[in-house]
Amino acid sequence: MNIFKSKTENLIELKNVNFSYGFNSVLEDVSFSVKVGDYIGIIGPNGGGKTTLLNIILGLLKPTSGQVVVFGKPVGQLKKERAQIGYVPQRLSQLDVNFPATVYEIVSSGRTALGNLFHQFTKHDKEEIEKAMEIAKISQFRDKLINSLSGGERQRVMIARALAGSPKVLILDEPTTGVDISSQEQFYQFLADLNHKHGLTIMFVSHDIDIIANEVHSLLLLNKKVISFGPAKDLINKDYLEQLYGNKINFTFHKH
Amino acid sequence: MLGIFQYDFIVRAFIAGSLTAIIAPLIGIFLVVRRYSLMADTLAHVSLVGVAIGLITNLNPVFTSLVTAVVASVIVERLRESKKVFGESILALFLSGGLALAVVLISLSHGFSVNLVSYLFGSITTVSALDIYIIGTVSIFILAAVMALYKRLFLISFNEELAVANGLNVRALNILLIVLAAITVSLSMRIVGVLLIGALMIIPVISAIQFKLSFFRTLITAVVISLISVISGLFASYYLNLASGGTIVVIALIIFCVSLIINRNK
Structure with a gap:
């Protein structure tokens, strides 16, 4: 059941995007596109511009030059559609242990930007929220406070929050930070299910090269420039990874 | 016992007090969860400048302090955004700066008066009929604003980055929140007093959080705690001849301690 399918072919399109902080260039001439149903992992060294790239797609940062088209419109012109970019941040920095909110309240905030002022949730809104909690398997935590959950459970809450906004694409920034190793594999299985079973387009930044190489369809190798973008199985080899991380690193390849 | 309501000024004090009790935690909760608790106190001290202007010009001090606090709140938020001064230092700057300016203005005119003391610590005898109209109208406005913006304010308080990514106008919402806080502070001044308003906006909220x-339920609980504090505080203030603001805040503090104790194992 492809509940998240959209008619737009290219969901996201970047053309010759450059970004710099002052004289410090972070992204150089980045072009690529994300199509409906894609499952893309972005890898690259620290400082290679991965998070900056996500922030540009999200409209949190403006590129120094170049074009960013999301859902067929320049990202700056998106209004309520922006809520349909399901974003899961790397860490919940502001979410301190005392933030007094339940899982349900946080998941439902994924639909806030879709409504007008005074908007009360309709039956449809509530169904979408319930569905998101079911998919992320957190329905049993609905009335628990967010601070009573483990790191992995909180991450699922944040994904449910993104899903509640009926997203056309899910964007995650290093989603397994703070999640223990045994939960990591479950987590990637969960993402794969979202993509395969629900047809949701997914793009995420990760350090777990060995795990994601077997999971995603495509890899974007990023170190300021796009080193390469294509099927994961073609790119996980010594040549490309040396180009990406420099040749000082030893790579061990093992079949899973 | 309810003989006290035969006096008009007491009835006015209870009306103004109840309205204040409802709106103070409504705004206060968003300040608390955003680590902005001192904002209320800062705006209160700035609004004292407005009181001084009111006393000098013979305009209604609730009105003049409202205008002063709103103007100052916008400047505070602009300065915070510009990042030229650290967030917390801006509050210290305006808190002491506001008090200094108010003191200078007041000594330029008549010097300190009993009237001023009632603004500092709250008084149940000073609420005028005009105050009731101003407080009533503005309370309805604040209630409507919080209802309209509740979901948005929740999201920016939970995570500002997510709110921006979802396309909310976070800048406008931040300014609006601080302006609403400024308005609330000016309204609460009559009953609780400038030096204690911050407490009424913050203590019921942190008690409810326990x-x-x-x-949502934390918000409702905070309003209930605030109402209990204000109403019992006004009674105590009348019968024991105490300053209303101090009495109200002491009762709120007692409730805070009780909520800490009964929730210690949660």
């Missing part, structure tokens, strides 16, 4: 409820 119960570990949902955000």
Whole structure:
């Protein structure tokens, strides 16, 4: 059941995007596109511009030059559609242990930007929220406070929050930070299910090269420039990874 | 016992007090969860400048302090955004700066008066009929604003980055929140007093948080605690001849301690 399918072919399109902080260039001439149903992992060294790239797609940062088209419109012109970019941040920095909110309240905030002022949730809104909690398997935590959950459970809450906004694409920034190793594999299985079973387009930044190489369809190798973008199985080899991380690193390849 | 309501000024004090009790935690909760608790106190000290202007010009001090606090709140938020001064230092700057300016203005005119003391610590005898109209109208406005913006304010308080990514106008919402706080501070001044308003906006909220409820129920609980503090405080203030603001805040503090104790194992 492809509940998240959209008619737009290219969901996201970047053309010759450059970004710099002052004289410090972070992204150089980045072009690529994300199509409906894609499952893309972005890898690259620290400082290679991965998070900056996500922030540009999200409209949190403006590129120094170049074009960013999301859902067929320049990202700056998106209004309520922006809520349909399901974003899961790397860490919940502001979410301190005392933030007094339940899982349900946080998941439902994924639909806030879709409504007008005074908007009360309709039956449809509530169904979408319930569905998101079911998919992320957190329905049993609905009335628990967010601070009573483990790191992995909180991450699922944040994904449910993104899903509640009926997203056309899910964007995650290093989603397994703070999640223990045994939960990591479950987590990637969960993402794969979202993509395969629900047809949701997914793009995420990760350090777990060995795990994601077997999971995603495509890899974007990023170190300021796009080193390469294509099927994961073609790119996980010594040549490309040396180009990406420099040749000082030893790579061990093992079949899973 | 309810003989006290035969006096008009007491009835006015209870009306103004109840309205204040409802709106103070409504705004206060968003300041608390955003680590902005001192904002209320800062705006209160700035609004004292407005009181001084009111006393000098013979305009209604609730009105002049409202205008002053709103103007100052916008400047504070602009300065915070510009990042030229650290967030916390801006509050210290305006808090002491506001008080200094108010003191200078007041000594330029008549010097300190009994009237001023009532603004500092709250008084149940000073609420005028005009105050009731101003407080009533503005309270309805604040209630409507919080209802309209509740979901948005929740999201920016939970995570500002997510709110921006979802396309909310976070800048406008931040300014609006601080302006609403400024208005609330000016309104609460009559009953609780400038030096104690911050407490009424913050203490009921942090007491309610101890119960570990949902955000919405925390908000409702805070309003209930605030109402209990203000109403019992006004009674105590009348019968024991105490300054209303201090009495109200002491009762709120007692409730805070009780909520800490009964929720210590949660």
